[in-house]
Amino acid sequence: MSRMSDSSRRPAGAAVLRQEVTGAIIEAALAELTDHGYARMSMDAVARRAGVGKAAIYRRWSSKEPLVLDLLTELADQAVPLPDTGTLYEDVAGFVRHTSALRADDRAMRILTDLTAEATRNPRLATAMHTTAELPRRAAATELLQRAVDRGELPADLDLDLATDCLIGLAYLRPRTPWQPSEPLDPGVLARLVEVILAALTACRG
Structure with missing residues (x-):
């Protein structure tokens, strides 16, 4: 860090x-x-x-809270992938690869899982997680998709909100709990997951 x-x-x-x-x-x-x-x-x-x-x-x-909020900002910065390879396939593959590596980081996942649970009881922490983690991740995914629309790789009438939901949701597809070890995706699984995401994205028309 x-x-x-x-x-x-x-x-x-x-x-x-x-x-x-x-x-x-x-x-x-x-x-x-x-x-x-x-x-x-x-x-x-x-x-x-x-x-x-x-x-x-x-x-x-x-106090403890601002210290943890600073740590959360640092963790969130690491958790926001924004590949820009020039092709939708490689951008999506990079997005999935990044999220897979994050989920294999035991310390980061244990902390984020704990803070997510704590946020249900702490409104300030919930707001911080939304603004420092969720919104930047969503903005990065939307930017990735908009570039693909601009290049003509996705339809001009793409529903960006729905497509963003699909990209993030499928990239974080496999559930993980703090007591379950997680490894980066096997290349074959990664390739199949990217194909599934691409198929879902092309269906997200407005």
Whole structure:
């Protein structure tokens, strides 16, 4: 995971925050989320795991929630595929390949699954997941499809909303739970899934 910029959250005139400390806190928070989930995660536990004092965390985040929301933004950035190969087939294959790799990332999936459940009880977290994960993923899928329409690979009267639903829904076709290991799709399965998605997309006419 890339490191979040200290300068983006440091007020003018504040002391410089050490990047290595920020990185240790981020990794510790990810580990706590993976091992214990949002509800049982505490700033004390994050500080102990990171080997820093709690004050170091509170200089960067005022509470657990903004820390986790920053982590969610980072995870969401990794979860939004936008291949641009010049052909619909390869773009869809890249989209599916990316989502397959994400689903094979045990830590990312355990965290996202836990936060999805927590979002049913936490409106701010639900809003954050919608704006940082769901909307960008949908926008990326829609952009991919619009390029194909512009190239003439999909019909001009394509129902973009329905086609986006098909692409995302089928790309995330196989259910996965945190206790089930997931491997990237076999190339043969990937090819068949891409053909299924292409057939569905051509049927999504307005």
